Amino acid sequence: MDFALNDEQRLFRQTLRDFAEKEIMPVASEWERTGRYPAEFVEKFQDMGLFGLNVPEEYGGLGADRVSYALAFEEIARAWLGAAGLFGPHSVACWMVSRNGTEEQKARFLPRMASGELRSGLGLTEPGAGTDLQGIITTAVRDGDHYVVNGAKTWITNARVAGMLPILVKTGAVDGGHAAMSVLLVETDTPGFRVTRDLPKxxxxxxxxxxxxxxxVRVPAANLLGGEEGHGLQHVLGSLEIGRINISARAVGVAQAAYEAALNYSREREAFGKPIANFQAIQLKLADMATEIQAARLLAYWAATRSEETGGRVDLEAGMAKMYASEVAIKCALESMRIHGGYGYSAEYVVERLYRDAPLMAIGEGTNDVQRLIIAKSLVSGKGRLGW
Structure with a gap:
């Protein structure tokens, strides 16, 4: 049992941390407040190879181990959750293609996805189908060498910049179950594909x-992920599991940022002639925050390690990590705001942004109540196991 990062992982983390602290932290709050799109970070992430985290080296990617994958999201989200979103859904799409695509699909898409030339996301959620993905009504009807796709998707991150999106569709009966579901790799310049609006958040x-x-939208049949109909839900669920490791790491990053802000402020802020860090009430909050963040971090790394070891599904571990870490992020953001007092409610302090960002992790990649059901099902079935 080894809880330490190896030399390569430590160097990777330090590189990310240095970049985040130097380039992202100084501008994150202002850019977030003004709605500026962080195009500069896209170029930096391309240079660092972060768009290729989940792309095998043979296709030009980093082929990163799962813990390094988690480290990337933890360190970037610690600086700004939004910046991590630039390559978050993209990384899950890369995983989906690299694990399930045909050899032709991998050769055609993965090298450009690894470089960031071709960016992506996930086209899953619909206005009437979120948690219940089997309830989607977007259809894909075979017409010769193409599928004709009709439907709508919502809450699609990176939709405007994506060159290709994996779209979950029904290739069978709309009221059919998982056997009617497939994933099509839809190139966004195809006639009939339109982004209608950005959602306010x-x-x-x-x-x-x-x-x-x-x-x-006419999509070539060659863009059917894996080349066979009826495997879409399996492709998506396996990929969302990797996405939960991503989300758990982002949550750890946000929680860590909230803790650091609270600790620093408590050392500087004085009341009754001494720093508030000397008051027991503040110390209790800091102790709880630090302990819970470290527990969340270990859960995230545990899920990442188990994913690497098994090479298969880790529903229990990823579900636990995502559920717990996201709740810790919400709690730490609130506790940090309380330690800041009135200043925590001001947009001039970073904690206000963290307080608004944190709830997303309890919703994204499956709500936390869904994670609890996944965890329980794994335990009851005997498929999940506790321990390192």
Whole structure:
């Protein structure tokens, strides 16, 4: 049992941390407040290879181990959750293609996805189908060598900048179950594909989150992920599991930022002639925050390690990490605001942004109540196991 990062992982983390503290932290709050799109970070992430985290080296990617994958999101989200969103859904799409795509699909898409030339996201959620993905009504009807796609998607991050989106569709009966579901790799310059609007959000600003419609979009049959119909839900669920490791790491980053802000402020702020860090009430809050953040971090790394070890599904571990870490992020953001007092409610302090960003992690990649059900199902079935 080894809880330490190896030399390569430590160097990777330090590189990310140095970049985040130097380039992202100084501008994050202002850019978030003004709605500025962080295009400069896209170029930096391309240079650092972060768009290729989940792309095998043979296709030009980093082929990163799962813990390094988690480290990337933890360190960037610590500086700004929105910046992590620039390559978050993209990384899950890369995983989906690299794990499930045909050899032709991998060769065609992955090298450009790894470089960031071709950016992506996930086209899953619909206005009437979020948690219940089997309830989607977007259809894909075979017409010769193409599928004709009609439907709408919502809450799609990076939709405006994506060159290709994996779109979950029904290739069978609309009222059919998982056997009627497939994933099509839809190139966004195809006629009939339209982004209709950007959704206003409480937090998670920087990357756009959009609604889109597909009207008689003709997608080549060669873009059917894996080459066979009926495997879409399996492709998506396996990829969302990796996405939960991503989300748990982002949550740890946000929680860490909230804790650091609270600790620093408590050392500087004085009341009754001494720093408030000397008051027991503040010390109790800091102790709880630090302990819970470290527990969340270990859960995230545990899920990442188990994913690497098994090479398969880790529903229990990823569900636990995502559920717990996201709740810790929300709690730490609130506790940090309380330690800041009135200043915590001011947009001039980073904690206000963290307080708005944190709730997203309890919703994204499956709500936390869904995670509890996944965890329980894994335990009851005997498939999940506790321990390192």
């Amino acid at each position: 409480l937090g998670y600003k920087g990357p756009e989150t959009c609604e889109l419609v597909l009207e008689d």
